[in-house]
Amino acid sequence: MKVLVGLSGGVDSSVAAALLREAGHDVTAFTLLLGHADPDGVHRCCRPSDVRDARAVAARLGIPHYVWDYQELFQQKVETPFLRGYAAGITPNPCGMCNRDVRFGAVLDRAIRLGYDALSTGHYARAWAGGLYRGLDRQKDQSYFLSRIPASSISRLVFPLAHLTKPRVRQIAADMGLPSAEKPESQEICFVSGRTSDFLAARLGETPGEIVDAAGRTLGRHSGIHQFTPGQRRGIGISGSEPLHVTALDAGTNRVTVGPRRSVFRDRVRLVECSRLLPPDDPWPETFGAQFRYRAVPAPARIAASSGNEMDLILTEPAFAPAPGQIAALYDGDRVIASGLIAA
Missing domain, CATH: 2.40.30.10 (Translation factors)
Structure with missing residues (x-):
């Protein structure tokens, strides 16, 4: 089978590519350039060091490797909606957007045009008989993030790590002598450097408003609803007779409503x-x-x-x-x- 595999330079994608190669498939690897550079010139997503690591893995496996620039599409489909969502008082999921529109959207379309039979990644999930299932390792299962992929695309996907645990993946990488065997986990949101709250504050600025209780009584002030998400307890900046959680965000009034845990x-x-x-x-x-x-x-x-x-x-x-x-x-x-x- 002719397979196009995403290679980020991390251990999961490296082992996925290695297992495909070991199984006798005709494997070609690609690395995506996604997030734009910060003002300091550093790419937080797919850094130059990640590209070098991916190239080293591909060379070790003896498979072709390409670097594809999807920065404009990523900004259009992921970064901009991410910021707009927080400004509107919702909590968007950038991984879900990227999987649907970029990795398993535009890239899968490209793979089909280029004549590949399947697209593969190092996700912990299982694609079988046209269905999407959880991966064996429940601590790493990523089917939640993949659930936004259209049903019509699933039959084209291959997840070699479906039946593996993370420790086993690292052992396989070490046994194969892959350069990424001990590489640390990537951060939660690939294009965010540091805390998400700082990232949002730098791009959305301050929009001061009220923090209120369920009855509308003012309890305090905030610097922007983009700093909050429902269920949040830390960082609210006010105290009560019992711990307070964010219960609702209203972009129209720029209000954050809080209440006890039972109210969320x-x-x-x-x-x-x-x-x-x-x-x-x-x-x-x-x-x-x-x-x-x-x-x-x-x-x-x-x-x-x-x-x-x-x-x-x-x-x-x-x-x-x-x-x-x-x-x-x-x-x-x-x-x-x-x-x-x-x-x-």
Whole structure:
């Protein structure tokens, strides 16, 4: 099989490429240039050192390697919506946007045009018989971030690490003598250097407003709603008789509402931009798991109403602070059956 594999220079993608090569596939590697340089001239995403590491791995494996510049598309589809989302009081998921529109969108289209049979990455997930499933290593499972990929694309994907744990991946890299065997994990948001709050403050500035309680009483002031997300407890800057959490953000009034922890749980969640991953003829399960954060335990759920690409869920166990803008991945066991964006 002719496979195009993403090679970031890290240990996961390196082992994915090595396993494909070892299995006898015709493998070509690529590295993406994504985030733009900071004012100091440093690329936080796909740094020059990462490109050098990827080239070294490709050379060790004896496979062709190319560097493709997708910075403009990344800015259009990921960075700009990320900033706009926070300015509007929602909490966007940049990995989900990148996977849908860049890595498994534009790049997959390019792979097909170039005659490749499949696109592969070092994600911990499983693509099988046209379905997307969790990876074996539950601590590293990335099916949540991949759930925004269109169903029509999944049959073209190969995830060689599906049945491996992270320690096993590092051992394989060491045994093969790959240069990335001991390379540290990458940071959570690839194009953000340092704290996300500092990154947002530098780009969105200050927009002072009120911090209020559920009754609308002013408790304090804030420097911008982009510094907050539902469920947040640290960094609010005010105290009460019990710990306070962010319960809501209102971009129209520029208000942050806070309350006790019990007030952030929700038993109903509305989703928009829903995408079904189950085949049209497969029956929809009466109950399923709804995962609202990476590594969160899915909440048992059922559909209360649906129309077009919108869906209202009822949760049998209230979930902690589903954040508007974040991904809701719906599971039937280990299989991803749909995803959407949390609206309320």
